[in-house]
Amino acid sequence: MAKELKDLTKRADNYSQWYNDLVIKADLAEQSAVRGCMVIKPYGYAIWEKMQQQLDRMFKETGHQNAYFPLLIPKSFLSREAEHVEGFAKECAVVTHHRLKNAPDGSGVVVDPDARLEEELIIRPTSETIIWNTYRNWINSYRDLPILVNQWANVMRWEMRTRMFLRTAEFLWQEGHTAHATREEAEEETVRMLNVYTEFAEKYMAVPVIKGVKTANERFAGALDTYTIEAMMQDGKALQSGTSHFLGQNFAKAFDVTFINKENKPEYVWASSWGVSTRLMGALIMTHSDDNGLVLPPHLAPIQVVIVPIYKNAEQLAAINDAVAPIMNKLKQLGISVKYDNAENRRPGFKFADYELKGIPVRLALGARDLENGTVELMRRDTLEKTTHSLEGIEEYVRDLLEEIQDNIYQKALRHRESMTRTVETYEEFKIEIEKGGFILAHWDGTTETEELVKAETKATIRCIPLDGDKTEGVCMVTGRPSKQRVIFARSY
Amino acid sequence: MAKELKDLTKRADNYSQWYNDLVIKADLAEQSAVRGCMVIKPYGYAIWEKMQQQLDRMFKETGHQNAYFPLLIPKSFLSREAEHVEGFAKECAVVTHHRLKNAPDGSGVVVDPDARLEEELIIRPTSETIIWNTYRNWINSYRDLPILVNQWANVMRWEMRTRMFLRTAEFLWQEGHTAHATREEAEEETVRMLNVYTEFAEKYMAVPVIKGVKTANERFAGALDTYTIEAMMQDGKALQSGTSHFLGQNFAKAFDVTFINKENKPEYVWASSWGVSTRLMGALIMTHSDDNGLVLPPHLAPIQVVIVPIYKNAEQLAAINDAVAPIMNKLKQLGISVKYDNAENRRPGFKFADYELKGIPVRLALGARDLENGTVELMRRDTLEKTTHSLEGIEEYVRDLLEEIQDNIYQKALRHRESMTRTVETYEEFKIEIEKGGFILAHWDGTTETEELVKAETKATIRCIPLDGDKTEGVCMVTGRPSKQRVIFARSY
Numbered sequence: 001m002a003k004e005l006k007d008l009t010k011r012a013d014n015y016s017q018w019y020n021d022l023v024i025k026a027d028l029a030e031q032s033a034v035r036g037c038m039v040i041k042p043y044g045y046a047i048w049e050k051m052q053q054q055l056d057r058m059f060k061e062t063g064h065q066n067a068y069f070p071l072l073i074p075k076s077f078l079s080r081e082a083e084h085v086e087g088f089a090k091e092c093a094v095v096t097h098h099r100l101k102n103a104p105d106g107s108g109v110v111v112d113p114d115a116r117l118e119e120e121l122i123i124r125p126t127s128e129t130i131i132w133n134t135y136r137n138w139i140n141s142y143r144d145l146p147i148l149v150n151q152w153a154n155v156m157r158w159e160m161r162t163r164m165f166l167r168t169a170e171f172l173w174q175e176g177h178t179a180h181a182t183r184e185e186a187e188e189e190t191v192r193m194l195n196v197y198t199e200f201a202e203k204y205m206a207v208p209v210i211k212g213v214k215t216a217n218e219r220f221a222g223a224l225d226t227y228t229i230e231a232m233m234q235d236g237k238a239l240q241s242g243t244s245h246f247l248g249q250n251f252a253k254a255f256d257v258t259f260i261n262k263e264n265k266p267e268y269v270w271a272s273s274w275g276v277s278t279r280l281m282g283a284l285i286m287t288h289s290d291d292n293g294l295v296l297p298p299h300l301a302p303i304q305v306v307i308v309p310i311y312k313n314a315e316q317l318a319a320i321n322d323a324v325a326p327i328m329n330k331l332k333q334l335g336i337s338v339k340y341d342n343a344e345n346r347r348p349g350f351k352f353a354d355y356e357l358k359g360i361p362v363r364l365a366l367g368a369r370d371l372e373n374g375t376v377e378l379m380r381r382d383t384l385e386k387t388t389h390s391l392e393g394i395e396e397y398v399r400d401l402l403e404e405i406q407d408n409i410y411q412k413a414l415r416h417r418e419s420m421t422r423t424v425e426t427y428e429e430f431k432i433e434i435e436k437g438g439f440i441l442a443h444w445d446g447t448t449e450t451e452e453l454v455k456a457e458t459k460a461t462i463r464c465i466p467l468d469g470d471k472t473e474g475v476c477m478v479t480g481r482p483s484k485q486r487v488i489f490a491r492s493y
Numbered sequence: 494m495a496k497e498l499k500d501l502t503k504r505a506d507n508y509s510q511w512y513n514d515l516v517i518k519a520d521l522a523e524q525s526a527v528r529g530c531m532v533i534k535p536y537g538y539a540i541w542e543k544m545q546q547q548l549d550r551m552f553k554e555t556g557h558q559n560a561y562f563p564l565l566i567p568k569s570f571l572s573r574e575a576e577h578v579e580g581f582a583k584e585c586a587v588v589t590h591h592r593l594k595n596a597p598d599g600s601g602v603v604v605d606p607d608a609r610l611e612e613e614l615i616i617r618p619t620s621e622t623i624i625w626n627t628y629r630n631w632i633n634s635y636r637d638l639p640i641l642v643n644q645w646a647n648v649m650r651w652e653m654r655t656r657m658f659l660r661t662a663e664f665l666w667q668e669g670h671t672a673h674a675t676r677e678e679a680e681e682e683t684v685r686m687l688n689v690y691t692e693f694a695e696k697y698m699a700v701p702v703i704k705g706v707k708t709a710n711e712r713f714a715g716a717l718d719t720y721t722i723e724a725m726m727q728d729g730k731a732l733q734s735g736t737s738h739f740l741g742q743n744f745a746k747a748f749d750v751t752f753i754n755k756e757n758k759p760e761y762v763w764a765s766s767w768g769v770s771t772r773l774m775g776a777l778i779m780t781h782s783d784d785n786g787l788v789l790p791p792h793l794a795p796i797q798v799v800i801v802p803i804y805k806n807a808e809q810l811a812a813i814n815d816a817v818a819p820i821m822n823k824l825k826q827l828g829i830s831v832k833y834d835n836a837e838n839r840r841p842g843f844k845f846a847d848y849e850l851k852g853i854p855v856r857l858a859l860g861a862r863d864l865e866n867g868t869v870e871l872m873r874r875d876t877l878e879k880t881t882h883s884l885e886g887i888e889e890y891v892r893d894l895l896e897e898i899q900d901n902i903y904q905k906a907l908r909h910r911e912s913m914t915r916t917v918e919t920y921e922e923f924k925i926e927i928e929k930g931g932f933i934l935a936h937w938d939g940t941t942e943t944e945e946l947v948k949a950e951t952k953a954t955i956r957c958i959p960l961d962g963d964k965t966e967g968v969c970m971v972t973g974r975p976s977k978q979r980v981i982f983a984r985s986y
Binding site (some may be wrong): 030032034037038039040041042046047049065066067068069070071072073074075076077078079090091092093094095096097098099101107108109111120121122123130133143149151153154158170172187273315345394 | 526535560563565566570572586588593612646647649
């Protein structure tokens with residue numbers, strides 16, 4: 001399948017089309033035969049696996065264990081937590097039957113009407129209900145707490161408008177569900193996992209994020225507080241990249257989960273839940289990539305270095321193969337993942353374009369002339385700079401360069417975000433600035449009415465009440481009422 | 494939650510109850526609120542993760558990549574491959590609606606009748622259909638082949654009688670789906686993966702298996718050949734532990750997947766598929782465990798060594814803590830996973846019983862007297878032997894012992910299988926021997942009629958036509974007609 005690089009839409013022409021093109025052309029994912037569900041292709045999945053591995057390590061380092069809970073949830077569970085059902089679980093896939101049978105006319109299979117379920121089952125949109133129903137049996141005493149469990153799973157929400165990775169009917173995610181003896185512990189856990197997500201986004205994805213609290217209106221249905229990390233895309237739109245919820249005792253009350261505390265009194269259990277999903281793939285793609293294709297952070301690139309031989313005949317190729325072997329070994333010893341592409345059915349120019357499209361951080365090209373000179377041509381994907389290096393010590397150079405690229409794309413994304421972040425005083429000013437995109441820091445009176453008004457008039461939502469930074473009081477840009485601190489408005493994905 | 498070891502049923506009293514007890518008491522899994530679906534608890538999931546990691550490594554070493562395909566399959570897809578629909582896809586979960594709404598009477602949520610899907614969707618019982626529908630767009634030329642893709646996923650089959658791990662409505666598995674330009678390549682792949690499963694079962698699970706081919710009657714629906722690995726449980730029943738299917742061009746024809754071959758002619762693509770599931774957990778548990786609980790092979794034990802301090806006061810505990818720290822470090826350096834359990838709320842005797850129940854391969858107990866003598870008490874879980882060792886060099890001793898235990902439980906399982914494997918000549922003899930359990934090697938005339946007769950009369954099925962071993966011809970024990978080689982009969986899970 002030839003990939004025509006020239007068909008990649010330019011960001012300036014149509015950012016949205018550029019994203020869609022890139023997901024397809026870089027072989028990350030494609031639409032499936034099922035509405036709103038995508039196929040994650042091997043290259044896209046390899047990046048997701050790198051994310052999973054790192055997140056999983058961080059979850060385990062903070063004391064969590066993985067487990068697995070059922071895909072299907074009895075319909076009645078969704079009604080148990082009043083706010084949860086109000087805010088959440090309406091658009092979802094409903095299983096009503098458990099058998100097919102041959103169509104009487106021989107045309108295929110039909111649903112067997114005799115196999116109707118007594119109670120319909122819902123494909124999990126999130127698992128708080130089934131997990132808290134399970135925890136009831138796991139928890140008797142404060143000695144059984146905390147429970148620190150994570151699940152890697154697929155979930156389904158019947159979204160009307162879908163975009164690959166950003167919003168799909170089925171998506172992959174992890175969901176942590178923890179149970180604690182005290183409010184303080186549950187709140188600490190909620191913030192701890194927000195910090196884990198922040199560290200992952202910044203150190204591995206090279207995506208700078210703002211940590212904050214959601215407004216009551218934007219909270220997870222059933223949570224007392226929702227914490228979020230918000231990233232800024234190249235087009236000036238915000239992307240919510242991970243959330244961590246302090247659930248109080250809401251689900252414990254809904255599913256009657258109590259424990260005997262140290263004072264020998266029964267008490268409802270305190271809870272947190274937190275999750276990130278394949279949506280992070282969208283954040284990764286949109287933060288760093290350019291008109292030539294993907295730009296991957298070295299810490300998450302499945303292939304960090306590709307080596308391409310440039311040769312005129314079999315003899316030259318054989319000599320280059322020999323020279324490359326020890327370089328490959330040395331790079332691998334340094335923990336670098338490297339691919340040598342000496343496939344003969346594709347020309348170097350095609351390979352170069354393809355690896356640019358796929359975002360491989362470093363490309364080495366080695367020709368007959370290079371062998372004579374003891375040199376190699378190196379291209380770094382982030383800046384597209386080409387330089388010539390001595391083969392001597394190239395492995396250590398590449399190792400250091402990968403770290404430099406990791407830092408460089410983070411700094412670039414951070415500068416972009418800073419250039420797109422402005423403070424406004426008046427609603428007039430706000431309406432002008434929001435059209436230019438970016439994060440707008442403004443005072444807000446804390447009411448849902450004002451938040452809804454701004455959203456209706458400008459399509460901007462409050463992304464979060466930031467945890468860090470300026471906490472100066474002021475007056476709401478819309479109503480003039482008092483404001484405790486500036487909040488962040490943006491249009492978002 | 495106190496675990497009462499004495500409540501574990503003895504194998505001799507009731508093997509089936511022993512298994513169910515053990516799954517619950519060792520904290521591996523439990524029933525959920527959804528019929529036939531289990532919750533895999535953290536300790537059970539940790540063992541499954543070890544299996545996944547090793548299998549995933551082996552798949553990647555043999556050139557495979559992971560990808561992800563949709564959970565839901567359009568109903569019409571299941572009718573496309575005639576044998577597939579006949580033999581397979583009837584008992585499955587059917588999604589008919591995509592929305593809930595508030596019940597008019599305020600009693601909770603009901604299915605919204607206006608949100609009926611145009612075409613029902615099936616929760617995948619296996620993914621051949623949706624994957625081959627996708628491959629149609631991936632394959633144009635022989636240059637696009639082979640495709641060597643694996644998926645880790647949940648699948649669902651609406652089984653009537655379920656048992657944890659062995660047969661559940663929802664289960665976790667991997668399914669490999671490969672596409673090839675030639676029949677030979679697809680057949681080679683089918684056998685290659687059978688060998689990967691064999692190596693995994695024997696070297697990691699310490700479960701000896703017999704490789705063979707299924708009879709036509711027992712083949713995967715849509716396959717030309719199904720290869721299997723069959724293990725022998727302690728109760729004399731066989732457990733099918735992994736299958737690898739040569740699918741010929743059946744799915745390519747059903748989904749119109751052709752490629753232009755080297756002679757520039759269009760041709761249907763050749764296929765294999767292969768899978769193992771959480772059923773392997775059942776095989777692992779039933780092969781090695783005893784009346785004291787789980788026995789885990791060191792290569793898959795999440796915790797390989799546990800260290801328990803024996804102390805009378807805080808001073809003694811502090812001294813033991815100090816002595817244990819360097820042992821822990823050294824063991825970790827040797828790549829051994831070790832836990833130090835100095836929790837003060839459980840007595841050593843309770844800990845000993847609990848770690849026996851959980852199958853930790855090696856337990857070290859260290860008391861004040863040991864510290865004086867420079868010794869440690871060691872118990873190996875497979876034989877329950879206790880010995881005293883010098884602390885000097887204990888880490889290397891433990892490392893070597895773990896390998897010895899791994900080999901010992903494999904050899905024990907192999908001796909058991911051999912003692913349970915007999916050759917019979919007559920059907921009379923067969924009927925007597927099959928009552929005693931085990932693998933019965935007998936001649937069979939190759940017909941489905943005879944196979945069905947034996948099954949109806951004895952509940953024994955042909956587990957496989959073994960690939961290795963004696964290939965002497967003979968006459969069918971039932972009909973006296975010619976037989977090419979002995980096949981393996983057994984009762985099975």
